[in-house]
Amino acid sequence: MSGFVAQVCGGLSVIATFAVVEWLARSSTPERVFQIALGRARTRADDARVRRVRVVNLACAVAALVGVLAPLPPGLALGLTLGATSLAVGWLLVEMGLLVRTIELEDLPTRFAVSLEEPPSARDYVSMPLQVANVLAVVLPTIVFAWVVRSLPSAVPLHWDLAGHVDRVGPPAAAWSLGAVMLFDLLLLWGIVYAVAKERWALPPGDASRYVALSTERRTLIVRLVEWVILLANAGIGVGWGGTALGVAMGGDALPGLAAVAAVSAVLASAACLLPLVVYVPKLRKVSDALRAEAGTEVLGTRRAGWRWGGIVYFAPDDPALFVPKRVGIGVTLNMARPLAWVVLGGAILIPLVISAIAAR
Amino acid sequence: MDLGAYRQPGVMPTIVLDLEGVVPLYRQIADGVRGLIAGGRLGEGDTLPSVRKLGGMLGVNLNTVAKAYRVLAEEGVVELRHGAAARVLAPPPPEDARPLDEEAARQLVDAVGKLKVRGASEDAVREVFEGAMGRFYEEGAGR
Secondary structure, eight states: OOHHHHHHHHHHHHHHHHHHHHHHHHTOOSSEETTEEOSSOOOHHHHHHHHHHHHHHHHHHHHHHHHHHSOOOHHHHHHHHHHHHHHHHHHHHHHHHHHHTTOOOOOOOSEEEEESSOOOOHHHHOOHHHHHHHHHHHHHHHHHHHHHGGGSOSSEEEEEOTTSOEEEEEOGGGGHHHHHHHHHHHHHHHHHHHHHHHSOOOBOSSOOHHHHHHHHHHHHHHHHHHHHHHHHHHHHHHHHHHHHHHHHHTTOSOOHHHHHHHHHHHHHHHHHHHHHHHHHHHHHHHHHHHHHHHHSOSOTTSOGGGEEGGGTEEOOTTOOOSEEEOSSSSSEEEBTTSHHHHHHHHHHHHHHHHHHHHHHO | OOOGGGGSTTTSOEEEEETTOSSOHHHHHHHHHHHHHHTTSSOTTOBOOOHHHHHHHHTOOHHHHHHHHHHHHHTTSEEEETTEEEEEOOOOOOOTTOOOOHHHHHHHHHHHHHHHHTTOOHHHHHHHHHHHHHHHHSTTTTO
């Protein structure tokens, strides 16, 4: 693979990371910073936080691009690029963590209604075309790889450095780990859809029709966001995996086709980071604000005492729910007082680690 | 997406809970189910959600739901069947022009007395009472 394509791919990843952080910082409003509802007036300290994140992010992006583009020794280039992008994201996360400690949580109503009717099920939230696309994104590259894997030489390039040189060679079967990653992504998608459908479903007392509509829209948007992220991410991996295997099987690693495959793969992966966020997060924010206006909170039916650490963690032994809506931020969270919550969390962290450990052997 | 009953306000059979209310949770649940039956949302032969299911929906301990169901069974409102869903029983035939029995009358009088002592105005009590009469006694109530 040519150094130029490697630079394009590396550059795209750097720009995508920069864009996500920059977008999160710039999308702040008087009520929300980094998309987190403040529950109080925005202060100068908040503005300074946003400014710091943007300055650090810009500096890190420049440093990371130097790592990608400048003629540095490969080890130094990789260290600079990875170090700078990690610093940008890490800095944002730390600032978000510190911000959460200063927000004022809404007063949680203790009165709520529960319907005896069956709540909408997972099927009501998913988009069938996107589900089919998600399955195909895993199945098609798997078929392609399974088809060409036997015709591959016993040692194939498994990884390229930033300059485009092969830096890891191994048996072609090692690339099955990419299939495992995609399968994990797909299971993660279905896990999230299940969690969204099983989330605590409580309504405000009285006429709840508007709340029901908003609540359903919130869940649909979360599912749609995850469907797109996983589809694009898996399409990125799949094109890289199946495409590279095809390219190597058809003759060496210097084909222009291989470079195109890598570029498409990187574009898809970058899109996975950026597009769904830019499209769906603002919609989710609007629905979330409307839900708060309608019922005072998005976490109706949860226990006030269960929300710890500024509302980030839910630990309520007297609540049988496993999944509840997040009180801070967007999405679903676990009731950590349920032993099953630790199994779910452990699985979500351990499985990718096991896959990378096996792949790295 | 078909949300059925969720789309129509007032059609959903709901139970209102107050996690920090003075009334114990099992009584709030029993009152809620009884209200649905009295209002015609649940009728004879309808089944109630299982204890586990209702506990999960309400976010309360299973024992609390089981206790609420036992209270309703003792009142003769529902029938608990081993290994099957609890079922709403037929209400006793209305006893025309007969006065309330002593216990029932005492409960109603006590309730009004409690409100008076807590400073509720006559109009406010009358409004709620008439609302309840309309909800439970008028033709087609709750349907």
